[in-house]
Amino acid sequence: MQVSVNWRQSVALVGTVLKYLAVTMALPLSVAIIYGSDRLVFLVSIAMTAALGLALERLEDNSDLGLEEALLFVTLAWVGVSVGGTIPYLLAGMGTQSTVGLALGSPSALFNSFVNALFESTSGFTTMGATVLSEISFERHSHALLMYRQLTQWLGGMGIIVLMVAILPELAVNGAQLISAEAPGPELQKLTPKIAETARILWLVYTGFTVLLICLLYGLHLLGWAPNMNLYNAIAHGFTTLPTGGFSPQAESTAAFSPAVQWLVIPFIIVAGTNFALFYFVLHGQYLDVFRNREFQGYIGAIGGVTLLLWGLLFTGAAPPLELGGVTRGIAENSLRQALFQTVTLLNSTGYATSDFAQWSEWAQVLLLGVMFIGGSAGSTGGGIKIIRWLVLLKAARRQLSTTVYPDVVEPVKLGGRIVDEDVVRGVFSFTFLYLFIFGVSTVVIALDASRVGLSLTTIEALSASIATIGNIGPGFGLLGPFGSYLSFPATSKLLMIVLMWLGRLEVIPMLVLFTRLFWEW
Amino acid sequence: MRVIIAGAGQVGTRVAAALDTNHDIVMIDVNTDRIDRLRYDLDVLTVPGDSSAIETLREAGIEDADILIASTDSDEINIITCGTAKALTDVTTVARVKDLKYIDTWDQAENVFDVDFMVGSNLLTVAAAAGGIGLPAAQNFDVFAGGTVQMAEFEIKPDSPILGQTISEADAYDALTFAVIFRNGATIFPTGKTRIQPGDDVVVTGRPDSVHSFGTELAPRKTGPQNVLIIGGSDTGYHTARLLEERGLSPHLIETDADRARELSERLSATTVRNKDPTDRDFLENERMADVDVVVAALAHDSEENLLAALRAKREGADQSVAIVDHGEYVDLFEDAGVDIAVNPRRATAREIIEFVRDQDTQNVALLEDNQAEVIEIRIDTDSVLAGRPISEAVDDLPEDVVIGALTRNGSYRMPRGDTVIEPGDHAVILADSDIVEDTIERL
Numbered sequence: 001m002q003v004s005v006n007w008r009q010s011v012a013l014v015g016t017v018l019k020y021l022a023v024t025m026a027l028p029l030s031v032a033i034i035y036g037s038d039r040l041v042f043l044v045s046i047a048m049t050a051a052l053g054l055a056l057e058r059l060e061d062n063s064d065l066g067l068e069e070a071l072l073f074v075t076l077a078w079v080g081v082s083v084g085g086t087i088p089y090l091l092a093g094m095g096t097q098s099t100v101g102l103a104l105g106s107p108s109a110l111f112n113s114f115v116n117a118l119f120e121s122t123s124g125f126t127t128m129g130a131t132v133l134s135e136i137s138f139e140r141h142s143h144a145l146l147m148y149r150q151l152t153q154w155l156g157g158m159g160i161i162v163l164m165v166a167i168l169p170e171l172a173v174n175g176a177q178l179i180s181a182e183a184p185g186p187e188l189q190k191l192t193p194k195i196a197e198t199a200r201i202l203w204l205v206y207t208g209f210t211v212l213l214i215c216l217l218y219g220l221h222l223l224g225w226a227p228n229m230n231l232y233n234a235i236a237h238g239f240t241t242l243p244t245g246g247f248s249p250q251a252e253s254t255a256a257f258s259p260a261v262q263w264l265v266i267p268f269i270i271v272a273g274t275n276f277a278l279f280y281f282v283l284h285g286q287y288l289d290v291f292r293n294r295e296f297q298g299y300i301g302a303i304g305g306v307t308l309l310l311w312g313l314l315f316t317g318a319a320p321p322l323e324l325g326g327v328t329r330g331i332a333e334n335s336l337r338q339a340l341f342q343t344v345t346l347l348n349s350t351g352y353a354t355s356d357f358a359q360w361s362e363w364a365q366v367l368l369l370g371v372m373f374i375g376g377s378a379g380s381t382g383g384g385i386k387i388i389r390w391l392v393l394l395k396a397a398r399r400q401l402s403t404t405v406y407p408d409v410v411e412p413v414k415l416g417g418r419i420v421d422e423d424v425v426r427g428v429f430s431f432t433f434l435y436l437f438i439f440g441v442s443t444v445v446i447a448l449d450a451s452r453v454g455l456s457l458t459t460i461e462a463l464s465a466s467i468a469t470i471g472n473i474g475p476g477f478g479l480l481g482p483f484g485s486y487l488s489f490p491a492t493s494k495l496l497m498i499v500l501m502w503l504g505r506l507e508v509i510p511m512l513v514l515f516t517r518l519f520w521e522w
Numbered sequence: 523m524r525v526i527i528a529g530a531g532q533v534g535t536r537v538a539a540a541l542d543t544n545h546d547i548v549m550i551d552v553n554t555d556r557i558d559r560l561r562y563d564l565d566v567l568t569v570p571g572d573s574s575a576i577e578t579l580r581e582a583g584i585e586d587a588d589i590l591i592a593s594t595d596s597d598e599i600n601i602i603t604c605g606t607a608k609a610l611t612d613v614t615t616v617a618r619v620k621d622l623k624y625i626d627t628w629d630q631a632e633n634v635f636d637v638d639f640m641v642g643s644n645l646l647t648v649a650a651a652a653g654g655i656g657l658p659a660a661q662n663f664d665v666f667a668g669g670t671v672q673m674a675e676f677e678i679k680p681d682s683p684i685l686g687q688t689i690s691e692a693d694a695y696d697a698l699t700f701a702v703i704f705r706n707g708a709t710i711f712p713t714g715k716t717r718i719q720p721g722d723d724v725v726v727t728g729r730p731d732s733v734h735s736f737g738t739e740l741a742p743r744k745t746g747p748q749n750v751l752i753i754g755g756s757d758t759g760y761h762t763a764r765l766l767e768e769r770g771l772s773p774h775l776i777e778t779d780a781d782r783a784r785e786l787s788e789r790l791s792a793t794t795v796r797n798k799d800p801t802d803r804d805f806l807e808n809e810r811m812a813d814v815d816v817v818v819a820a821l822a823h824d825s826e827e828n829l830l831a832a833l834r835a836k837r838e839g840a841d842q843s844v845a846i847v848d849h850g851e852y853v854d855l856f857e858d859a860g861v862d863i864a865v866n867p868r869r870a871t872a873r874e875i876i877e878f879v880r881d882q883d884t885q886n887v888a889l890l891e892d893n894q895a896e897v898i899e900i901r902i903d904t905d906s907v908l909a910g911r912p913i914s915e916a917v918d919d920l921p922e923d924v925v926i927g928a929l930t931r932n933g934s935y936r937m938p939r940g941d942t943v944i945e946p947g948d949h950a951v952i953l954a955d956s957d958i959v960e961d962t963i964e965r966l
Contacts, residue, residue, distance in 0.1 A: 176562050193524070193546035193567040421554065 003520050008060040010073035013171075014080040015056025017164060021081055022050035027151055028088070032144035038092050042144060045088040052084060063170045068519060070174045074161055074181040075511045078125065078502050081160055085121035085152055086114065092145045093117075099134045099487055115491045115498075122498045124152030125160070126505040127381065129246025129351035129474030132487045132494070136251040143232065146249040150239040156505070157243020157381040158206040158276075159183060166199035175199065181510035185378020185386055186428050191280050205279045206242055206381070213268045214238035217261065225260040233257075241265055244272045244382045246351025246474040253482060254341070254352045259333075262341055262354050269341075273299065273348025273376030294416035295377050295388045302387065303344055306371050310339035310364060318361040342368060348376035349383035351474025351482070358481025365460060365477055372467045383472030383504050385435055392420055392428045427509075434508050435470065442466040442500055449493045465489075469500040524548070524587045525879060526613075528573030528603050529594030530556050532850055533618055533643070536872035537591060538564050541879060548582045551594075574602040576610065585611050591875055593618040601635045608636035616878060618871055620644050622761060629930075632947055639878055646870040648761040651818055651844050651863070652769075671928040671935060671951050672733045673701075673897060676740050678722045683739060690714035695736055697729035697937050701927040701953040702895050709895050709955055711923045727897075727927030727951055729935040734769040751814045751840070752776070752793075753800040753831045754821035755786050758846055758867070762818055763793040776800045800831055811838035819845040825852060832861045897927070897953050898962075904946045914940035923955040924962050 022045075029042035065073060086100075090113065093101015100120050103113040116132045123130050133141070155163070161182040165175040175195035180188035191198045217234035220226040229237075233249065240247045250256040254265060271279075278296060281289045290296060310318075317329035319338070329335075338355045345352045346368055357368055374390065376382015395413045402409050413420040443466040450457040457465075457478075464476025465486075475482040486494065503511055513519050523545045527534045530551035538547050538560070547566040550573040551557045557568040571578030573594060584590065590607045592600035597619040604615035617637040619625060625642040628634055678685060684692040689700045689712045703710040704723040710716065718724065726736060750766055752759050755777030763786075766773045772792045777783040778799045787795035800821070811817075817835040819828035825848040832843035844863045847856050850872075856864035902909050907919040913926055928951040929936040929944065936942065944950065954962045 172565055175565065180562070188561065190561070190567050193542075193548055193565065195565055421558070423558075 005068045005072060005520055006060070006066070007069070007072060009062060009065055009069045010076050012057050012060040013063060013065075013073050013164075014076045015053045015059070016168065017077050017160060018049055018053030018056065018080055018084045020053075020164070020167075021084055021155075022046045022053060024151065024155060025049065025088070025148065028144045028148035031147045032142065035143040038142040038144045041088060041092045041142075042148075045091060048087050049084050065174045065178075067174075067177060070177045071181055071510055071513060071519070074178060075502070075506060075514055077160055077164070078506060081125050081156075082118060082122040082498070082502070085125060086117035088145060088148050089117040089120055090114070092142065097134070097140060099132055112491050115494050116487070119486065119494045119498055120149070121152065122501050123474070124149055124245075124247065125156035126472050126501040127153050127156050127240075127243045127245040127349070127383065128469060128472040128501050128504075129153070129240070130468060130476075130480070130486050131247070132485060134485065134487055136249065138249075143249075147232070147236060149247055150236045150245075150249065153243045153245030153247050154210065154239040157245060157272075158203055162199045162202055165196055166203050169196065172196045182506060183378075184376065184380060184382065184507060185275075185388060186392070186424050186431070187378070189275075189277050189379055191277055201280055202276050202379075205276050205283075209268065209271055209279075210238045210242045213241055213265075216264055220258075220260055220264060226258050228257055229261055237265070241268045241350070241352075242272045242381060244269070244348050244350040244376060244380070244472070246345070248352065251483065253354070255354045255356075255483075259337060262337055265352070266337075266341055266344055269344045269348065269350050269352070270300075270303065272350065273344070273380045273382040275377040275379035276381075277379050292416060294391060298387045298391050299348075299377050302374055303340075303347060306343045306347065306367065307336075307340045310343055310367060311336050313361065313364045313367070314339050318364040319355065319357075320359055343371060346473060346475075347371045347374050348380065349471050349473045351468075353475060353482030356481055356483055358475075358477045358484065369460065369464060369467070369477070372464070372471055372473055375471065385432060385471075388415070389428045389432060391415060392425055393432060395420075396425050396429070431508060434512065438500070438503060438508065439466050439470055442470065442496060445496060446489075446493050449490055449496075453490045455488055455490070465493075465497070466500070469497040470504040472501060472504045523589060523879070524583065525589045525591065526550065526579070526582050526584060526587045526607075528590065528592045528600070529618075530560055530568075531593065531595060532868040533593040533872045533875070534591070535560065535564075536850065536869070537593065537875045537879070538566055540872070540876045542566055545879070548587070550578055550582050572599075574599050574606055576606055579603075579607055579610060584613060587611070587613050589614045589616065589879055591616045591618070591879070593871070593875070597621050597624055601637060604638075605636045614638045616641065616875060618643060618875065620757070620867075622757070629949075641871050641874045641878070643867040643871040644757050644761060646874060647758050647846060647865055647867040648765055650865045650870055651758065651820065651846060652762050652765045671727060671899075671930060671949075672730045673725065673727045673927065673951070674733050674737060675723055675725045676737065678718055678720055678724060678740075680720045682718075682720070684718055685720055687718055688714060689716050689718070692718060695728065695732040697935055698732040698736055699727050699925070699927045699938060701725045701727050701897075701925045704895075709923070711925050711953075711955075725895075725897075725953065727953070728937075730765070730768045731770070738770075749814045750774070750816045750818065751835070752818045752820060753835075754819065754828075755779070755782050755795070756820050756822035756846075758822075759818070759820035760786055760789070762820060763790050767792045801827055811835055811840050814840040816840070816842045816844065819843065821846075825849055825856075829856055829859065829861065832856075833859060836860060836862075895953055895955055897951065899949060899951050902944055902946055902948045902950055906946070908944045908950065909946045910943065912941050912943050913938055916944065921954075921958045921961055923958060925953045927951045927953050 025042055025046045032038045032042050089100040090102040100117040103109040119132050159182045161178050165171045165179055172195060176188060191201055214234050217229050218231055221229040236249045254262055278290045278293060314335035341354045342357050375384020375386040378386050378388045392413060399411045402411055413425050443462050446465050447457055447462040461478035461480060465480055468474055468476040525541060525545050526548045527538055528550045530549050538549055541547055542565045548569060549560055549566050550569045550571060552572055554570045557570055561568045569582045584607055590613045592603040594600055600617040604617045607613050607615055615637050616639045618641045620643050622642055622644055625640055625645055628637055628640045700712050702725040703712050726733060750771055750773035752763055752773050752775040755775055759775060763773050763775050774794045776796050776798050777786060780797050783795050783797040817832060817840045819831040821827045828845040832845040836843045842862045845856055845861045847853050847864045847866045850866045850869045853864045853866050908916045926938045929938045930949045
């Protein structure tokens with residue numbers, strides 16, 4: 001087989017990405033300096049990541065990518081940052097009790113520690129948000145490392161490729177192809193003629209909301225309504241709310257904070273799952289366009305509907321009295337807040353939790369499992385299948401019914417008065433099929449792999465492990481609950497989950513094409 | 523600048539590809555497939571829809587646009603698009619048209635169609651196809667103001683009749699301006715006393731017949747191509763014949779359709795119009811091709827027939843062949859196959875539009891001697907330093923080394939003399955040193 005793809009170009013660009021990743025590690029380094037621990041870890045991490053990046057960059061000077069090279073670059077960039085991102089975990093945890101630290105004892109321990117670090121790093125960048133840390137606490141891990149963990153989610157949220165297109169002028173030529181391979185949703189939406197400017201606008205809006213949330217959270221703290229929300233926590237949660245991430249430096253996630261904080265975070269989670277292009281329209285005074293947007297209507301409608309159902313269930317006692325985020329039967333505010341929070345966080349793949357929903361009644365759990373299949377909006381930071389795809393699927397299915405009655409009926413699929421291109425409809429069907437197919441197969445593989453090592457897994461646990469990874473959601477049910485961990489899975493399952501996270505983040509197809517013959521041969 | 527391009531055909535795409543790195547481009551086309559592809563090929567925003575509809579223009583952000591380029595396949599839609607856009611905002615409008623009658627209207631009437639700049643693809647094709655035919659010594663050739671003004675560059679040979687004369691001695695023509703002389707790499711803006719030396723490159727601008735007689739005088743012994751055969755009575759074929767007539771030639775034109783041949787013979791005077799099928803095998807063989815100097819293949823919409831006709835004519839003994847190519851990508855292919863000059867209307871049109879956008883206020887730009895000097899065509903408006911004053915007075919407000927090469931008013935040629943008063947609406951062809959051209963444009 002003669003390889004016709006100039007992979008050197010793609011790999012060299014991944015080097016550039018790693019170089020910038022090293023630059024972003026200056027933030028955890030400064031946290032390390034402030035708190036006085038792990039300073040050396042981050043200095044060495046920066047040096048190693050930068051050296052790796054610079055070495056790869058030397059492979060090829062020509063950055064004028066073709067279509068194949070662009071697709072390869074997108075996947076490799078995500079694999080690259082996930083692998084490069086393991087360095088701080090491995091170094092910081094070396095010789096400690098940390099489950100992600102480099103363990104040099106035996107080859108299998110070394111392998112396991114690397115898989116764990118890669119899982120944590122991938123879970124960060126892909127904004128999945130599940131963890132394999134055995135214990136999240138400042139006794140076990142430094143402030144700097146936990147802040148780094150938050151930062152990885154923030155970088156991955158709006159997209160590493162989008163960020164690269166925004167700052168590297170040489171990527172502008174293929175920017176549209178690169179971004180469409182990374183950005184969520186069936187179609188590329190350009191806001192301005194220049195793709196680099198579109199990328200900059202998206203990152204600016206994203207950064208703007210992040211800064212706003214951090215200020216408001218810290219403001220609540222200063223007002224005395226959020227005792228635990230110190231500046232560190234405010235920044236940490238600002239970093240993981242907008243990317244629909246879900247990491248928290250607190251073991252109790254958002255349940256560790258006051259109801260005021262939880263109420264404040266809810267609208268920001270909703271924003272994170274909204275198409276960011278809509279905020280650009282708002283900035284241009286086109287408020288009505290936002291409310292007329294079919295996907296936005298569908299998104300809000302889905303949140304509203306599920307919340308009402310869940311509210312009813314919780315109000316009538318679907319949740320036992322819990323130590324963490326308990327839901328007291330018959331109290332409207334409490335049950336509404338828990339219903340709404342859990343709905344938004346699981347629907348758009350954030351994965352925060354204010355209550356241990358893994359202990360809720362089976363009805364409520366099944367409802368939440370269903371919610372995980374919905375996903376955020378196109379052009380948001382959310383994972384999953386996405387609202388717009390569901391709308392297209394439903395309309396296309398309805399058309400199928402019409403053509404059954406009147407075979408000669410001509411009926412394009414329309415969304416909000418706009419005709420959806422048949423190519424897009426076909427793409428949506430293929431995507432959804434592949435997504436659900438991979439989900440199904442992975443569920444079986446995870447269940448079998450667990451029984452191989454004697455880990456008992458219920459059906460809902462296996463289902464939730466699979467959907468939570470490919471959907472970049474994070475928590476599942478049972479031992480994967482919101483305050484649980486994925487640590488007990490065997491390394492083989494974790495590797496599968498890592499691939500699922502990448503597949504989910506890149507929306508399956510751009511990554512799967514790399515496994516076709518046609519891609520590599522002429 | 524924000525540039526809206528209506529029509530993502532060959533011209534529109536070519537223009538967008540040339541401008542997308544430095545300008546914000548929005549492209550409109552009715553064909554969604556075509557426009558979807560562009561989204562990835564070029565760094566542009568795409569809007570599907572009919573550009574002559576107000577809604578589509580609004581969606582493309584016409585309010586913020588600096589230039590609108592209408593380059594769809596339909597002349598009428600292009601003109602209507604410009605008119606619609608002007609009704610919304612004072613964007614600069616560019617329309618590409620094929621039919622020369624619109625160019626004539628636009629040239630002769632004030633503020634017609636709301637089109638600020640009209641590019642005639644056929645006009646450009648004709649200019650390129652006729653090129654230096656009849657101007658044997660010309661090295662560089664261009665037309666301005668809808669063909670009313672020609673510019674040609676001649677090299678002065680050691681045996682040239684005007685060698686050693688001053689400009690005022692050499693200038694024996696009623697409608698000719700000696701604009702620039704390039705001597706040993708230097709640019710000279712000649713005065714009446716400048717003496718012509720061997721090796722000089724002289725650039726003249728003027729009415730086509732004057733430029734032509736000057737050209738013939740320069741190279742009297744080198745018999746210019748006298749026998750021109752135009753194959754095909756398309757619009758391009760017709761205008762090529764007309765242009766050659768202006769240069770004092772009597773071409774033959776072959777047209778298959780009897781009615782069209784009749785119509786052409788009525789409109790052309792010095793051209794011999796013949797009603798025959800040029801693709802007929804016997805025709806070219808019977809015609810004494812060895813006597814034909816130049817063959818211009820200008821069959822409408824048929825690149826392949828043009829290629830075959832040009833190649834066959836050459837084989838039968840024609841000295842030079844020119845073929846019109848419909849597809850820009852085929853130009854090199856045609857020339858490789860043995861056609862001497864392949865002319866693509868769309869390429870020429872796109873080039874013209876690109877130059878216009880790059881030099882927004884100027885209308886037509888040509889470069890001389892590796893960018894040493896630029897020729898610009900500009901429409902004089904009321905606040906120009908040239909407006910309403912005699913040229914001798916106005917030049918004081920212009921930088922040195924600027925020559926007003928020619929003037930047209932309402933579509934007819936005016937000789938620029940010191941006492942000529944330039945009126946708003948006139949088109950001026952101006953030559954300037956490249957370094958000061960920006961400054962000059964600003965004052966105009």
